Amino acid sequence: MVGRLMKVNAYTTLDLVDCKTRTADGETTGLGVANATSAREDPDCVRFQFEADGQPEGVAAHVDELELAPEQARELAGALETHADRVDAAQGDDASD
């Protein structure tokens, strides 16, 4: 195991997130770290980073990073909000209290 590549501290957006890694050969589930950030000075894009704790056989340890223009970041945020509402509503129906 190479060990975690991302630095992780209290400012990391999500230090605990469920994830799936899918390759042509199959799918593995596990935990990971996700972080939205931008350069401290003069940021030119929003960075959305993700690292799964472990990788399936044959997949090297790595961090994936999206470089988002502001409008892309907002679009993503909007889509995430919409789906969050949907999940809340669905879970609310099933909730026992």
Added chain:
Amino acid sequence: MPTDVEEWKDDIYGTDIRAHIERFAEEGWDSIPDEERDAWFERFKWYGLYHQRAGQESYFMMRIGTPNGVLEPGQLRVVGEVAREYATGPVDNPEFGDSWADFTTRQSIQLHWIKVEDVVDVWDELESAGLSTVQACGDSWRNIVGCPVAGKDDHEHVDALETVHEFQSEFKENDRYRNMPRKWKVAVTGCVEGCGQGEINDLAFDPATKDGVKGYNVRVGGGLARNEPRLARDIDVFVPHEKAATVADGMSALFEAYGNREDRYSARMKFLVDEWGTEKVRETLQDEFVDFELQSAGEGFRDSYSYNAGRENDGHDDHVGVHPQADGRNYVGLNVLVGRMGTEDVLELAALADEYGSGEVRLTQRQNVIVTDVLDEDLEDLLAEDLLVDYEPDPSPFMRGSIACTGTEFCSLSIVETKNRMVRYARHLRDNVELPDEVEDFHVHLSGCTASCAQPQIADVSLRGMKTRKDGEPVEAFDLGLGGGLGENPRFADWVGERIPADEVPGAIGNVVETYKREREGSETFRDFVERHDEDALEDLVEPEETSYEDPMMHNTKRTWYPYAEDDDMAASPAPTDRNDVPLDQGDDAAPADD
């Protein structure tokens, strides 16, 4: 384009800051304009003041820089008195009470819950004893570290303390290097056991000989943070003892000129060395920053380095215990679990140092304390003192080997609770896990996040704060590493366990130790045992398990305002407060706070 921190520093930095802090002290916390707070907090660091985290606004950690960890006679008592009067907060720590001093992994002292209104009084008291907080934090020369018994050690090749004093007066007691691109950590080692831990410093001086002349070999670019650990690299330079300051100056100037000011995250020297390589560093130093011919490296002593090395040999892994000094007296190293000592104990220790030694004490990079200058005939009485029951010279390996950073108690970077937890871990391991008889050293370094202030990568068992899910709930957890250490072949740990729930870590350590005992070859040390295994095999060695160990802080302590408050909800925080810990009214229609 320079960072905004660079711009704030351009406006006001260095000793200019003092006048402003004095003004804020007089006018109170509220006089620091809201919109300027970030800028001011950055500048306060130059004077050793670090604003505590969310939920603890208006409180500061204060770091006292004690070069090479030396506290001259009288100084420890003053630290205790300052702690007693000023380092108390609105709430107690259940393990350590209402005030304490933290001995750090850079041989300095940290006090918490300091109010800006008290800073001038605190400085007056500290300065009257010759103590200083200047440049303890911030983009400057940090506290100079080294073998804590430099100048007294009987394994000393060269008097490193003399060099440390020279560096202190030339580079720290003035504005010369007031504005480096980033922190600058320097280690000077004169003993032959590697106690200065130069490997993890930006600039390291290690004892060496060349053509019969005693001096230092120079390395640069070590550091552990941000999950980018590096060992300091050899630039093939030897400098005679009395010329060490010229090279220190040259290298500092090189970093000052060439360090990255565009991106603070890439600013440490280790990244410059990565980018340039050691040859270019040496060439640039030679061409631009020294006016004499640099000699190539001399003969060092790395093969006898034992400090934090985890090997079988005759040398020390730490400074705990009774040891002879070169002058025939003794030094007595005491274990301070996680480096924290309650204020009354600090004062008692100062009294014992006066009575049995010369009054001097020294701090180590393993968060422990040493009473120096004890005569043979006084040893027995000192060792019989009550205080040494709590701060043992002969502790269990798990107690003696524990290091922990500040954690969510005060630090805004940490993900998990640290010091109180490491105390619980150490006690549990001491009581429930048996090491082979002759094994005296077992190092467990617990850090709250990847900033690595507890130096997790260089321990037998490395722990780094994370989160996981247990029984459906997010809980505090640790990534676990094995097999780190310094010595002749310094090495960083392999991270072989991930997200182990905090209450299963002692079980994991216990299981690894059981396997070690069962499968070790001859009398091999834990580090040797780990190095025999490849990563896959090491992963199999890590078996988290619930045991009799109970952890009261599994919940998300970084979301509390203080983990040990009865009502720890962020909304229950009294902060910000006035100088008497009374909450300052934040509402528009509120009556003014009493002062």
